[in-house]
Amino acid sequence: MTAGRTGSFHEAICYDSDDHLLAVTMPFLLGGMAAGEPAVVSLSRHNAELVRAALPAAGGVTFLPGGAVYARPAAAIKQYREMLAGYVAEGADQIRIVGELPARALGATWDWWARYEAAANHAYEGFPVWSMCAYDTRVTPGAVLADVMRTHRRTARPDVGFAPSDSYVLPADFLMEPRAPSTDPLQRTPPHADLTDPSGRIAREATRAAARAVLTAQATEEMIMAVSEAVVNAYRHGRGTVRLRVWTGAERVVAAVTDDGPGPRDPFAGLLPPRDATRGGLGLWLIHLFCDHVVLDRRPGGFTIRLTAGNPHWS
Amino acid sequence: MSRVAAPEHTCWAFDDDRSFCRYAREFLHAGLGHGEQVWYVPGPRSGGVAEWLRDAARGREESVRILAPEVAYPADGFIDPAEQITAYVAATEAALAAGFTGLRVVADATTLIRTAAHLDAFARYEFAIGRYMRIAPLRALCVFDRTTLGDDTVAELACLHPSTNAPGVPFRLQAGATARVAVLHGELDVASVDLFAAAIRRADLRPARGTVVVHAEGLRFIGHHCLAVLQRYAEQRAVTVVIRTRLRTVPTMVDLLGLSRIRVEMIA
Numbered sequence: 001m002t003a004g005r006t007g008s009f010h011e012a013i014c015y016d017s018d019d020h021l022l023a024v025t026m027p028f029l030l031g032g033m034a035a036g037e038p039a040v041v042s043l044s045r046h047n048a049e050l051v052r053a054a055l056p057a058a059g060g061v062t063f064l065p066g067g068a069v070y071a072r073p074a075a076a077i078k079q080y081r082e083m084l085a086g087y088v089a090e091g092a093d094q095i096r097i098v099g100e101l102p103a104r105a106l107g108a109t110w111d112w113w114a115r116y117e118a119a120a121n122h123a124y125e126g127f128p129v130w131s132m133c134a135y136d137t138r139v140t141p142g143a144v145l146a147d148v149m150r151t152h153r154r155t156a157r158p159d160v161g162f163a164p165s166d167s168y169v170l171p172a173d174f175l176m177e178p179r180a181p182s183t184d185p186l187q188r189t190p191p192h193a194d195l196t197d198p199s200g201r202i203a204r205e206a207t208r209a210a211a212r213a214v215l216t217a218q219a220t221e222e223m224i225m226a227v228s229e230a231v232v233n234a235y236r237h238g239r240g241t242v243r244l245r246v247w248t249g250a251e252r253v254v255a256a257v258t259d260d261g262p263g264p265r266d267p268f269a270g271l272l273p274p275r276d277a278t279r280g281g282l283g284l285w286l287i288h289l290f291c292d293h294v295v296l297d298r299r300p301g302g303f304t305i306r307l308t309a310g311n312p313h314w315s
Numbered sequence: 316m317s318r319v320a321a322p323e324h325t326c327w328a329f330d331d332d333r334s335f336c337r338y339a340r341e342f343l344h345a346g347l348g349h350g351e352q353v354w355y356v357p358g359p360r361s362g363g364v365a366e367w368l369r370d371a372a373r374g375r376e377e378s379v380r381i382l383a384p385e386v387a388y389p390a391d392g393f394i395d396p397a398e399q400i401t402a403y404v405a406a407t408e409a410a411l412a413a414g415f416t417g418l419r420v421v422a423d424a425t426t427l428i429r430t431a432a433h434l435d436a437f438a439r440y441e442f443a444i445g446r447y448m449r450i451a452p453l454r455a456l457c458v459f460d461r462t463t464l465g466d467d468t469v470a471e472l473a474c475l476h477p478s479t480n481a482p483g484v485p486f487r488l489q490a491g492a493t494a495r496v497a498v499l500h501g502e503l504d505v506a507s508v509d510l511f512a513a514a515i516r517r518a519d520l521r522p523a524r525g526t527v528v529v530h531a532e533g534l535r536f537i538g539h540h541c542l543a544v545l546q547r548y549a550e551q552r553a554v555t556v557v558i559r560t561r562l563r564t565v566p567t568m569v570d571l572l573g574l575s576r577i578r579v580e581m582i583a
Contacts, residue, residue: 200504201485204536218563225564228538232505282539282572289571290564 006094006128010121011162012152013098013134014145021047021134022054023158025098028132032096033060038087039096042069043134047100070101073116074271074288077123084127097131104313106144109293111181114144117151118174119271132156150174175267181295184306185314186247186254193246203231203244210246211253215309222290223253223309229283230257230305237261237280238303252292252310263296263303270294323454324445324489326476328461328469329361335458336363338480339421342456343368346419347378351452352410354380356387358423360460378415384426392427396440400447407453417452425460434468438517441475442497445490474514488514491530494521500533503541512544522554531560532582539568542577549576 015021025041029051032039041051042064055061070076080097087095105113117133124131135148149155150169154162169177193206207227211220227244234242240260247254264270266281270288274281287305288294293312297304325342329335339355343364346353355368365381372379388394403418410418428434447453457476461469466483473479477489486501488511497518503511520527529545531537542565549556558565559580566579 200506201502204502221562221564222567224536225538228504228536232538236505286539286568286571290567 005130007130008125008127009130010124010152011130011132012148012155012165013132014137014140014148014155015134016137018047018050020158022050024156025051025132025134026054028096028098028156029055029061032094035094037094037096038062038092039098040064040083041098043098043100044102047134051098067102069099070105070113072289072292073112073119074285076116077119077271078273078289080124080129081127084124084129088127092128094128094130097129098134099131100134103139106140108182108184108314109312110141110144110147111179112288112294114147114151114179115175115271115296117148118169118171119268121151121153121171122268123272172267176298178298178300179296181297181306184247184254184308186249186252187245187256189247191245192248193244195244197242198231198244200228200231204228206244206246207253207255210248210255211309214248214251214253219309223255223307226287226290226307226309227255227257229287230255230307233257233280233283233305234259234261237264240302249310249314252308252312252314255307256304257307258302258304260302263298263305270296324448324477325456326441326469326473326479326481327456327458328464328473328479328481329458330461332360332363335361336367339364339456339458340367340371342454343419343421344371346417346454347371347375350416351419351454352378352380352413352415352417354382354387354406354418354420354422356382356384356420356422356424358384358425358458358460360462361423361425361458364421377413384423387422388424388427392429392433394427394433394436394440396436396443399440400444403444403453404447404451407451411452417454419454421456421458423458423460425458425463428459428464428468428472434471435517438472438475438513439519441472442488442490442514442518445475445477446492446494449490449492470510471513474510475517486511486514486534488518490518491528493523495523495526496520496528496530498533499529499531502536503534504536504538505540508540508544511541512548515544515548520554522552525553526555526557526578527552528557528559531558531562531565534560534562537562537565539572542568542572542574546574546576 013024029039039061041061048063101113149165149167153168154164156162192210204224207224211223234257238259238261243258245256269281270284273285291307293308295306343353368379407418427437459469469481470484473481473484474487485507486503489498491498545556555576555578557578559582561582569577569579
């Protein structure tokens, strides 16, 4: 199951016990070590210790703290790409990764991690990386597991090898689907600001005023940048009226920028830096790097980008 | 004492000559009150101050000079920045030598802005003389008729002054203490790209050890589009731009976007 496989693979592990996880990850990592391939593990603390204890003492596997890697999808892709480029530069023919999102990523912010999982099929093309994404079926919501099956071609299982996913969807199709993101409870409260066709300066002032008492100075600056870019994008790439609403909560600031257009045409926009920045896309990528949660809400009547700065885990 | 506030190099754009006259009188009155020599260079629609000024200076006529534009500036309208600065340095020193505390000028330069080349030359001059005005007792109200020049041209001139009454000018780029340094205030988003590119080009900063410096401590916002303007400027001039700022997003963007010719110095 694990030897002699080269190329770019992105697969899932849906485990329901420690033994299940080890039964899949151990052959995978040991096979990589035997082949002299770099291996990287980014799991929860419990699972990382489990795997570490089961591995030979000689090591050869790099452990990354999962929470740090998986803080923001665009940042995770950037970090992994840089890491993979480094391994390739050092002569690696194949690299193996076992990753696991923090449990909190499976809640209110899952939609952007679902986009990450879809984009991962494309983002690491060109790198000889074999990655396996672990999900604990005992705690992962059913809707999340459904997205996992739609964003991974195959699932690794103990002893029987890989099972193909019947519901796999091509990444670009998955990413362009109208999604039904959950409404942040703050959006049911009166907004701090509700502006129609605001200038960039007015949008930034509204954000600054909303964020001042809630966010750190750095987070405030980053949110101002993100809102400014979202408003610019709405004018440049959207259609019709541009509406900005900003809500302030105890731990977060939420902004929604709406226009009448269909949203970004590039399915991977925001998660990956644009290949040709002169055609746009840089602003949306920066938004994804600066915000703690970004929702792209495509609906028949228009497009809304919702930005959160601060603690986005309200559920 | 004058009610005119501290600004010493102001761009005044007018379409209503009455508001211009009110402000110019305050500005000139303050100069006379401070013992400065005052010069007034009226334009076609800004001559309403001359009679008042003569009355205000009665008994001390040497305090006032009212000059026709063709006397104060080259007849073809083409300003040579260095020559014009030399002329104002000489005039300021002459005023001091004559016992005045300085020189204060109200000059309507509208008729000098005839073509894009005239605008470019005058804008370069406006930036460059700012360096002398930082240290010398020369104060100026640079007057432009918005009905003749239009908002875009006025913005190109106004953004090179420390202060302006022109609405919608998002940033100011003014001369620093040396030819290597510019001072940047305000907000720079995508709407400012062309204006900022023209302004930094006209600043014509002179590198020392391969670097020029932008003091952006007063900058409230800069987006990636305008950082890219700085990067292109630096590439074209084969320099490194050192930007001093409080904005924490700046070093992050410079790093993310690989803007190799921009070096960020964070100010606490």
